[in-house]
Amino acid sequence: MANLSVYSNTEITPQGYLGVFVPQPIPASRDDIEFTILAQYSYRPDLLAFDLYGTKDLWWVFAQRNMDVLKDPVFDFIAGTKIYLPQEQNLRKRLGF
Numbered sequence: 001m002a003n004l005s006v007y008s009n010t011e012i013t014p015q016g017y018l019g020v021f022v023p024q025p026i027p028a029s030r031d032d033i034e035f036t037i038l039a040q041y042s043y044r045p046d047l048l049a050f051d052l053y054g055t056k057d058l059w060w061v062f063a064q065r066n067m068d069v070l071k072d073p074v075f076d077f078i079a080g081t082k083i084y085l086p087q088e089q090n091l092r093k094r095l096g097f
Contacts (some may be wrong), residue, residue, distance in 0.1 A: 004097060006060035013042040026064040026094065037081040053088055058095075061086060 009022040041048045045063070046056040053061075063073035066083040070076045091097070 004055065004057040004095060006064075016054075022066060024095070026039045026061050026086055026091075027089050028065070028084065029086060031087050031090070032065070033087070035083055037077060037079050037083060041077065042079045043074055043077055045073060045077045046050045052085065053091065058091065061091065 007018060007021070008022065009020070009024050013019050019022040019085065035047075037094055038040055045059040049058040049061065050056045060073055062083055062085070063070040069081060086094075
């Protein structure tokens with residue numbers, strides 16, 4: 001079973017807490033799609049993730065793929081911003097879902 005959490009690379013301490021955040025990188029691919037965020041998705045990367053990938057749990061992928069544009073994964077996710085969207089088959093390979 002794939003772990004789609006943004007925290008899946010982050011260790012859990014012996015006390016049961018998350019350790020220092022280790023992100024899952026989403027590298028650029030030649031077939032990524034340039035996309036201008038629509039008003040219906042402003043501040044809602046979870047809705048776009050659901051519409052594209054069938055799960056809201058991949059909301060963080062957009063920020064990891066567009067780190068130069070989306071410094072904050074929610075509050076920078078506004079209408080008119082151009083980002084790149086990873087193809088679903090590339091994510092499936094990368095994340096194992």
